[in-house]
Amino acid sequence: MDIFNAGAGADPDSILELRVELVDSEPAIWRLFELRSSLALHEAHQVLQAAFGWEDAHLHRFLTSDPxxxxxxxxxxxxxxxxxxxxxxxxxxxxxxxxxxxxxxxLTLGSGEAFYEYDFGDSWLHRLELVSRRPAEDDSPPARLIDGARRGPLENSGGFPGYEQIMDALADPSHPDHAEHASWVADITGSDAPFDPAFLDIPAVNRTLAEQFRRTQSGEKRRK
Known part of the structure; x- marks a missing residue:
């Protein structure tokens, strides 16, 4: 199969409803998007970074199946x-x-499913699942987060085992590592506010996405 023609026949201006979940997260950490089908993967990468709170500080890859x-x-x-x-x-x-x-x-190559791995050390593996497709309207944004649960794990927290240890220590003031982990989290987040792993600010994510694509479009206009 010619991978670059794999989407031939699909509407280039359709809107994909896409569910993305961090594999092995418990409780589940997931996002539900509306995305233009024509987004290139490097643009989808930026969308996922914003939606899960990553900082684009590590390598990443997209795959058609679970690696x-x-x-x-x-x-x-x-x-x-x-x-x-x-x-x-x-x-x-x-x-x-x-x-x-x-x-x-x-998604066509993966029969409606694909995977995105971020940070090959911590190995944050995301499963992408196509939920539905509909025609795009002229004013449909390139990317919009419509639902989700829980904030993404912190950068460099050691994968789920490390992240869970940090969260356990934060939740227990009597934990011997509580002060150390609280200081580390404050340094990573840039805030002394209590860290709530269940919090997800969907409007803030959408503001970030809108600004990302505004900058991209402005750059393209300048190059022209």
Missing amino acids: FAPLRPVNGQLPEVLQWLPGQECEEPGDRPEEDCSLDQL
């Missing part, structure tokens, strides 16, 4: 796991530039 699931041989051979990276990070023959693939193409 940690056991592979089943097909005709005696292991299938290739397709992955898309920023163009400057493509080093292996099978690496594909994320700038050259749309969100719609990725």
Whole structure:
């Protein structure tokens, strides 16, 4: 299959309702978006960064299947796991530039499902699931968060095991590591306010997304 024509036949101006959940999060950490199907993967990356509170401080990749699931041989051979990276990070023959693939193409290749991994050390793996598709209107924004639950884990917290340890210590003032972790969280968040892992400010995320795309559009106009 030609991956760059994988979305052929799909409406380039459709709106995708997309559910994104952090794999293995308990309680579940998830987001529900309305996204233009024509978004390139590097733009989808920025959307996910804003929605989960990441700081774009680590490597990332998009994949058509779970990179940690056991592979089943097909005709005696292991299938290739397709992955898309920023163009400057493509080093292996099978690496594909994320700038050259749309969100719609990725989901088509994954039969309505895909994965996004951020920070290969902490390995925050997100499952992307297409919920529905509808025609876009002229004033439909490129990206909008419409629902979700819980804020994203903190950067550099050690994956879910480390993040859960930090949250346990924060919730218990008598915990021997409470003061140390409270200081670390304040440094990471830039605030001394109590950290609430259940808080999600959807309007703030949408303001960030709107500003991101405003800057992108302004830059494109200047280049023209």
